[in-house]
Amino acid sequence: MLGKTANGLFWMYRYLERAENTARLIETGQRIALTRLTESDNEWRSILQTAGVCDGYDAVHDSITKDSAIDWMLRAKENSSSVLSSMSAARQNARFVRTALTHEVWEAMNGGYMRTRDLLSRKVSERDLATALGTVRQSTALVRGSTHGTMMRNDIFNFSRIGTYLERADNTARILDVKYYVLLPSVMAVGSAVDNVQWETILRSVSARGGFRMVYGSSTDPRDIAQFLILDKRMPRSLAFGVSAIRTNLNHLVANYGHRPPSFGMADHIERSYLSYDIDAILDYGLHEFIQKVLTLIEELGQQIEIDYRFYE
Amino acid sequence: MDDERIFDEMWGSDAQLRGPYAQFNNWFDGEDPRHLRAKQREAEDLFRLTGITFNVYGRAEAEERLIPFDIIPRIISGHEWQKLSRGIEQRVRAINAFLYDIYHRQEIIRAGRIPEALISGNEAFLPQMIGVSPPGGVYTHIVGIDLVRTGPDEFHVLEDNARTPSGVSYMLENRETMLQMFPELFSHNRVQPVQNYPRDLMRSLAACAPAMTASKPTVAVLTPGIFNSAYFEHAFLADQMGVELVEGGDLRVVDGRVAMRTTQGYKPIDVLYRRVDDDFLDPLNFNPESRLGVPGIMDVYRAGGITIANAPGTGIADDKAIYSYMPEIVEFYTGEPPLLKNVPTWRCAEPDALAYVLDHLDELVVKEVHGSGGYGMLIGPTATKRDLAAFRKKLKARPGNYIAQPTLSLSTVPIFTRSGLAPRHVDLRPFVLVSPAGINITPGGLTRVALKKGSLVVNSSQGGGTKDTWVLED
Numbered sequence: 001m002l003g004k005t006a007n008g009l010f011w012m013y014r015y016l017e018r019a020e021n022t023a024r025l026i027e028t029g030q031r032i033a034l035t036r037l038t039e040s041d042n043e044w045r046s047i048l049q050t051a052g053v054c055d056g057y058d059a060v061h062d063s064i065t066k067d068s069a070i071d072w073m074l075r076a077k078e079n080s081s082s083v084l085s086s087m088s089a090a091r092q093n094a095r096f097v098r099t100a101l102t103h104e105v106w107e108a109m110n111g112g113y114m115r116t117r118d119l120l121s122r123k124v125s126e127r128d129l130a131t132a133l134g135t136v137r138q139s140t141a142l143v144r145g146s147t148h149g150t151m152m153r154n155d156i157f158n159f160s161r162i163g164t165y166l167e168r169a170d171n172t173a174r175i176l177d178v179k180y181y182v183l184l185p186s187v188m189a190v191g192s193a194v195d196n197v198q199w200e201t202i203l204r205s206v207s208a209r210g211g212f213r214m215v216y217g218s219s220t221d222p223r224d225i226a227q228f229l230i231l232d233k234r235m236p237r238s239l240a241f242g243v244s245a246i247r248t249n250l251n252h253l254v255a256n257y258g259h260r261p262p263s264f265g266m267a268d269h270i271e272r273s274y275l276s277y278d279i280d281a282i283l284d285y286g287l288h289e290f291i292q293k294v295l296t297l298i299e300e301l302g303q304q305i306e307i308d309y310r311f312y313e
Numbered sequence: 314m315d316d317e318r319i320f321d322e323m324w325g326s327d328a329q330l331r332g333p334y335a336q337f338n339n340w341f342d343g344e345d346p347r348h349l350r351a352k353q354r355e356a357e358d359l360f361r362l363t364g365i366t367f368n369v370y371g372r373a374e375a376e377e378r379l380i381p382f383d384i385i386p387r388i389i390s391g392h393e394w395q396k397l398s399r400g401i402e403q404r405v406r407a408i409n410a411f412l413y414d415i416y417h418r419q420e421i422i423r424a425g426r427i428p429e430a431l432i433s434g435n436e437a438f439l440p441q442m443i444g445v446s447p448p449g450g451v452y453t454h455i456v457g458i459d460l461v462r463t464g465p466d467e468f469h470v471l472e473d474n475a476r477t478p479s480g481v482s483y484m485l486e487n488r489e490t491m492l493q494m495f496p497e498l499f500s501h502n503r504v505q506p507v508q509n510y511p512r513d514l515m516r517s518l519a520a521c522a523p524a525m526t527a528s529k530p531t532v533a534v535l536t537p538g539i540f541n542s543a544y545f546e547h548a549f550l551a552d553q554m555g556v557e558l559v560e561g562g563d564l565r566v567v568d569g570r571v572a573m574r575t576t577q578g579y580k581p582i583d584v585l586y587r588r589v590d591d592d593f594l595d596p597l598n599f600n601p602e603s604r605l606g607v608p609g610i611m612d613v614y615r616a617g618g619i620t621i622a623n624a625p626g627t628g629i630a631d632d633k634a635i636y637s638y639m640p641e642i643v644e645f646y647t648g649e650p651p652l653l654k655n656v657p658t659w660r661c662a663e664p665d666a667l668a669y670v671l672d673h674l675d676e677l678v679v680k681e682v683h684g685s686g687g688y689g690m691l692i693g694p695t696a697t698k699r700d701l702a703a704f705r706k707k708l709k710a711r712p713g714n715y716i717a718q719p720t721l722s723l724s725t726v727p728i729f730t731r732s733g734l735a736p737r738h739v740d741l742r743p744f745v746l747v748s749p750a751g752i753n754i755t756p757g758g759l760t761r762v763a764l765k766k767g768s769l770v771v772n773s774s775q776g777g778g779t780k781d782t783w784v785l786e787d
Contacts, residue, residue: 003574004563095364095539098548099558110364155576257577309576313562 003310005097006159010311012093012109013163019086019116020140021171023133025051026073026083028204030129032197033066043201044069050178050205053081070129075120083136087116102150105143112139155256158249159309165249166302169242172229173298175205176239177291183222184287199225206237226287227279239294240275246301247271253309261308266301270294320464320724321736322387333388333785336501341385341734349384349729352494356382359493365486365549367542367773381778382487383728384494387739387760391505391787397460397468397743398754400652403643405456405745405752408475408630410646412452416442416626426645427638432629436683439591439626441598445615447624448523449749454586454622455514456745457481457758460653462724469656469721470639471740475630476623477588480759480779481744482546485510485553487759487781503786505756511553513746513753514586518554520748521620522583530583532556533573535564537589537605542774547588561589566609571619584620585610591625633682633716634660656721662713670717671708674701677717679708692769694720723769726780728762738763740771741782756784 029047044064048054056079057064057072075084091113098106116139119132144164151157176183179202199220203209206229215232216224232238247267254260274294282290306312320326323334330338357379360366366377389397414420415432422429432438457478459471488507492499515532522530536547538560551558563573564582572579587594593603598611613619629635635642637658643651659666659677670677679691691704708715725736743758760780761771771777 001576002557002559002563003576004560005557006576092539095544095548098364099552099556106364107362111362114361253576259577310574310578313574 001100001155001159003312005100006155006309007306007311008093008097009100009156009159010163010166010305012090012097013160014167015086015090015093016109016140016143017164017167017171018081019083019090020137021168022051022073022081022083022086023136023140024207025205026070027130027133028201029066030070031204032201035197046178046201048073050175051081052174053079071123074124074132084116084120087113087136087139100156102146104146104150108139108142108146112143115139153252155253158252158256161249162246162305165242165245166298166305168237169239169246169298170295172206172237172239172242173291173295175202176226176229177288177295180287180291183226202229208235208237211235223279223283226282230282231275231277231279240271243267243271243275243298250305261304263301263304263308266297266304270297270301319722319736320462322389322462322724322726322739323734324736325465333390333393333783337386337388337498340498340501346733350731353384353729356384356490356494359490360486363486365482365545367545380483380773381764382490383762383764383778383780384491385727385729385734386491386498386781386783387726387741388502388783388785389757391785394505394756394784397653398756400468401458401743401745401754402752403647403649403652404458404470404473404639405453405747407639407643407646408456408473409451409453409747411642412475412624412627412630413446413450414646415629416445421642421645424645426641427635431634431638435629435632435635437591437626437629437632439629441611441615442624442626447521448617448620449521451521451622451747451749452624452627453630454518454521454624454747456747457742458653458745460741460743461656461721462739462741463721464724467654469654470636471656472633472636473630473639474742476628477590478742478744479543479546479588480742480761481510481755482549483779484744484755484757484759484782485549487779491781502783505784505786507755507757510744510755511550513755514550515554515556517746517748517750517753518584518586518620518622520750521622523617523620525617526583531581532584532586533559533582535559535561535585535587535589537593541588543588550586561603561605561607564607564610566607566613569613569616569618571607571610571613582619584622586622591628594621594625633658633680634662634713637716656718659717661708661715661717666717667708667712670715671705674705674708676720678720679704679715679717681714682716683714692720720769726760726762728764728778728780735766737766738769738771739780757782 025047029044032043044066045054048057048069051073053073060078061068072079073082076082077085079085091109094101094106094109116136119135124132147160179198202225203212208228212228215228228235229238231240233240233244235241250264250267254264323331325331360379360382366379411421421427422432453475455478457474457480459474460468461471462468484507518532519530532554533556534547534551536544536558538544548558557573559573564571567579570581571585572581589605592600593605595606595608595611596603597608614621636655637660639655640651659670661667661670670679675693677693681689691700723738723740726739727734728737739760739762741758741760744755746753760782761773761777762780763769763771764778765776
């Protein structure tokens with residue numbers, strides 16, 4: 001496989017995952033705005049932060065309003081991580097790697113992009129927002145589904161999965177990074193509960209409410225939430241799940257290519273040293289410091305993968 | 314032009330349904346036009362979804378456009394096709410022999426059949442290719458011969474595309490779309506398949522691998538990149554052949570071979586199907602500014618380390634001044650009279666011809682000898698006075714840059730319009746594969762159609778569309 005193709009696959013699936021995560025964040029923000037009695041634009045700031053687009057937003061806006069925050073995350077062309085920009089970048093990368101994709105994956109990607117582009121060609125009214133976001137999630141799900149259903153389990157598949165999970169781990173870590181202060185005081189004051197709204201935000205933004213209930217019932221213990229999002233290996237958006245999936249796919253490449261580059265060791269290290277303990281150890285380490293550390297390690301892992309597999313010259 | 318003389322491939326010149334269209338006409342009469350209109354839209358959606366688009370140069374916002382597709386097939390009988398393909402094969406053999414000759418002993422010039430200046434003074438002649446023998450002796454691995462029809466038995470070659478003919482992906486996708494939309498048509502008509510093209514292309518390219526190739530040759534397609542107007546086609550062909558689609562940035566010369574950067578290091582390529590022009594192929598040997606090519610690839614090529622398809626320097630065969638000598642060229646190399654006619658051509662470099670052309674400018678089509686894609690061309694009968702005056706100036710300034718041809722009454726084929734079937738002018742580009750194993754012509758080719766009533770310009774860059782082209786089993 002060409003290094004360029006591995007690069008294209010990696011970014012196609014990263015952007016696809018980013019589009020989906022951002023759509024989910026907007027849904028969460030909207031939900032909170034609607035169920036809160038007092039209007040709080042503060043919540044939108046933290047949502048923009050979670051999406052990692054706050055600085056860009058501030059550069060062109062004076063204040064944060066719900067409408068402008070949604071529009072920035074949904075369709076702003078100046079925002080390279082908006083849903084529209086992400087779908088467009090995913091599709092552009094898919095064009096680059098057209099020969100590595102099955103016909104069905106390409107059509108799902110291209111069709112999803114065209115639907116999104118049409119839906120987001122002008123400002124989306126509040127009433128249409130849910131439908132538009134639903135379409136984005138369905139479109140990305142269709143690409144993922146056809147990827148699973150039609151692609152060979154070879155290096156093409158591995159690079160696709162690595163891109164998906166790096167983006168996802170990064171996204172979950174950023175949600176925790178922005179919200180750790182919510183979890184933290186209550187963790188310290190044993191027995192107190194997290195603010196209901198905050199609790200909702202965190203779980204909703206990773207589509208984990210159902211899963212959490214299944215495991216913890218009606219608990220609102222912040223330790224449980226932290227344990228669930230960081231360490232639960234059954235939860236497909238937890239840090240442990242994501243890093244483990246990256247390691248597994250890197251391991252397939254090692255077996256396939258008969259060569260063990262540094263990136264494999266790095267993924268292995270993140271998993272063993274940071275994601276194999278229980279939540280108390282993490283809290284002792286310091287939740288904030290832990291998340292910062294993991295975010296940095298994931299970023300470095302991404303860079304090492306680019307070098308190991310010759311994404312660029 | 315005289316309307317009565319126009320030959321319609323469905324209705325002839327006398328409104329009598331022609332044989333190849335008999336089955337189709339039965340079917341069409343039984344169809345509800347509203348249903349067909351819906352199908353026409355469905356076809357467009359299919360094309361968009363598949364991404365069969367082309368990029369228009371210099372238009373940022375209209376970045377990807379569809380080539381309009383018309384659902385009415387163009388139908389050619391097996392008998393007509395046999396005759397045509399014999400002519401095509403003869404012409405392609407001659408072009409290949411001609412290219413070998415002009416880069417070696419230049420017998421045709423010694424024999425006085427074509428003027429020496431036509432070769433030595435030609436921009437498309439590559440001195441770097443003198444004395445180089447490409448693997449298998451093949452220069453034109455992939456050729457498209459543009460044909461126009463003026464009567465039941467009259468076909469003319471409009472131009473030869475020996476450099477990098479494009480459009481074959483449309484031939485394949487047009488058929489795919491028709492099969493999806495009108496499966497019943499294909500059970501009533503025995504249409505010769507085109508779907509083997511990618512397999513045939515792969516075999517043909519592999520058969521041209523350099524002698525040093527170990528066992529199974531590694532083939533790759535070289536594209537200028539995602540912003541090239543034909544990127545879709547490059548990706549499509551690589552995908553269909555199951556080979557890598559590479560750009561200049563993926564390639565470098567390693568240990569005397571051209572190699573591509575893979576996730577596991579550099580891997581040598583045996584056959585490169587390049588869709589990059591000669592000039593951009595190698596910054597060390599040609600245009601030093603090029604970022605699309607591979608520095609040093611020409612040195613590897615000359616040493617027999619890679620096959621480049623089509624060979625560098627083949628573009629000279631597309632030159633329209635050379636074209637005007639094609640009947641002599643065919644006869645010189647095959648020893649037979651040409652089976653396919655040329656369109657009569659005035660070479661403006663010749664004073665008598667220039668005088669005639671200037672006198673009859675409003676009746677003629679004038680083309681640049683190096684032009685393609687319908688650019689830089691004058692269609693006398695439809696040109697404005699200003700266009701004519703401007704062209705007259707250009708002709709006088711650089712006569713050698715132009716040739717002129719009469720406006721032929723091109724045949725028409727019906728297209729599907731709001732008011733039913735309506736005749737439109739068409740041309741045909743059959744695709745030919747050349748390898749030491751033989752010449753392979755896919756039955757049919759790409760039919761381009763001028764969608765505007767009366768228009769003779771079929772180029773996709775200028776409002777032309779395409780049709781599925783059927784060759785029937787007799």
